[in-house]
Amino acid sequence: MKTTFTWYGHATLGLTVGEHKLLVDPFFTGNPVAPITADEAFADFILITHGHGDHVGDAQAIAKRNNALIISNFEIAGWFAEQGLESHAQHLGGGFHHPFGYLKLTLALHGSALPDGGYGGNPAGLLLTTPDGKKIYMAGDTGLFGDMQLIGDEGIDLAVIPIGDNYTMGPDDALRAVKLLRPKQVVPIHYNTWPLIEQDPHAWKARVEAETSAKVVVLKPGESLDLDS
Numbered sequence: 120m121k122t123t124f125t126w127y128g129h130a131t132l133g134l135t136v137g138e139h140k141l142l143v144d145p146f147f148t149g150n151p152v153a154p155i156t157a158d159e160a161f162a163d164f165i166l167i168t169h170g171h172g173d174h175v176g177d178a179q180a181i182a183k184r185n186n187a188l189i190i191s192n193f194e195i196a197g198w199f200a201e202q203g204l205e206s207h208a209q210h211l212g213g214g215f216h217h218p219f220g221y222l223k224l225t226l227a228l229h230g231s232a233l234p235d236g237g238y239g240g241n242p243a244g245l246l247l248t249t250p251d252g253k254k255i256y257m258a259g260d261t262g263l264f265g266d267m268q269l270i271g272d273e274g275i276d277l278a279v280i281p282i283g284d285n286y287t288m289g290p291d292d293a294l295r296a297v298k299l300l301r302p303k304q305v306v307p308i309h310y311n312t313w314p315l316i317e318q319d320p321h322a323w324k325a326r327v328e329a330e331t332s333a334k335v336v337v338l339k340p341g342e343s344l345d346l347d348s
């Protein structure tokens with residue numbers, strides 16, 4: 120089964136798992152580094168980690184146009200359902216067998232207020248096990264936490280973690296996160312969108328690869344990584 124990961128800049132992720140197309144935190148409008156517009160984005164499933172505007176983003180418009188199912192925590196799934204969209208609610212620690220694999224919501228240390236001030240519940244990370252057994256951990260916006268060790272115990276093929284600092288882990292804590300998660304590959308995200316979260320991903324890659332066995336893949340917005348090799 121072919122699994123492809125795409126970074127659209129900031130925390131906007133694309134995953135193609137077999138014939139299923141997923142978008143995570145689809146923030147295109149107002150995202151200065153987005154390589155495509157919201158009108159050009161396609162998805163069967165839209166996964167939302169938390170309620171902040173740079174993560175809820177264009178989810179409503181893209182879901183409506185594509186008839187996509189929105190998957191998020193109970194509070195955010197309900198917020199989308201009130202807008203007439205199809206949604207599936209899960210919560211922290213809970214997993215569900217979707218057509219694209221087994222998706223579990225994990226802990227994330229962050230906030231989750233929705234763009235209209237509504238209550239967005241607790242922020243989450245996403246742990247996806249594809250039907251052929253690949254494990255992809257998308258941390259969402261989070262600070263470092265020790266239970267990343269437990270997530271790492273599952274055997275992570277790809278970890279997608281923030282390194283931007285200020286709102287999330289910065290480079291130092293993200294390096295500690297890699298030591299807890301022990302993934303085969305890591306893609307850094309949530310940096311170089313705005314001056315406030317400017318980082319050098321190549322310097323971070325050198326540090327991580329000197330101190331761990333993980334391979335860091337630095338993508339440019341719009342670039343993809345094939346997970347079959």
Ligand code: NI
Pocket residue numbers: 169171174229230260286
């Ligand atoms: Ni956030």
Ligand code: MN
Pocket residue numbers: 130171173174260286309
């Ligand atoms: Mn964010």
